[in-house]
Amino acid sequence: MAALVLHLASAIIRWIGAGHPPVFGTFEATLAASWFLMLFVALSFGSAHRQFRLLVLMAVPIALLLLAYGVAFFDTSRIPLTISERSLWVEFHALFSWLAFAPFTLATCLSGFYLWSTRSRGAAAPAPAHADTVDELAFRYITLGFVSHSIMFALGSYYSSILFGTWWRWDPAFSLSLIAWLLVGLYIHLRLFYQWNGKRAARLFLAIFALIGFSYWGLIYLPAGRTFHVFDLDLKAL
Secondary structure, three states: OOHHHHHHEEEEHHHHHHOOOOOOOOHHHHHHHHHHHHHHHHHHHHHHHHHHHHHHHHHHHHHHHHHHHHHHOOOOOOOOHHHHHHHHHHHHHHHHHHHHHHHHHHHHHHHHHHHHOOOOOOOOOOOOHHHHEEEEEEEHHHHHHHHHHHHHHHHHHHHHHHHHHOOOOOOHHHHHHHHHHHHHHHHHHHHHHHHOOHHHHHHHHHHHHHHHHHHHOOOHHOOOOOOOOOOOOOOOOO
């Protein structure tokens, strides 16, 4: 909790110095993503119960790796905003993107742990009691992430209509976000109506998160000019 408060303080200091929330450029993205990830861990203390220690042990290394990635490979200087980026719509769009990323990441950790904890059991063997709890907790996070992702996508589409006069653009960020939204919706549909749970559900979401992860962190590696969702001026080292 102390680290979470200090992390927030550093983000606020940067916010004041830059004049905008820390959501532009990969370094600021890693700063925001790691904070929201740990915030969701802290908020899970009551609902996760015995799995809370598991969440901490899995999420803290990911948060540290995200911060190290941002510091090591990307410029940490404050990036000025263009006129089109100076909007509350953009800031709320970014807010809900991290409100989706954090629970999706925790669900991925739990799905991986579920597969690991049941790896030596046959298909007909019942899963351990704690594994069933992990599976259900992962589904709750995925549902929460899906709601946030839906709001994020709607806000981005609305702001696109303001900027470009159209709700849809064939931008990789738009396309990947839509595909991810449809796949997560399919996952939820399969769980609710076709009893897809356990190993099948865990494997499916791990595959889906690979696409989600690329939509958050892989756009920077696309050829220049392919998307307007990249805000870095240059890579420090690659």
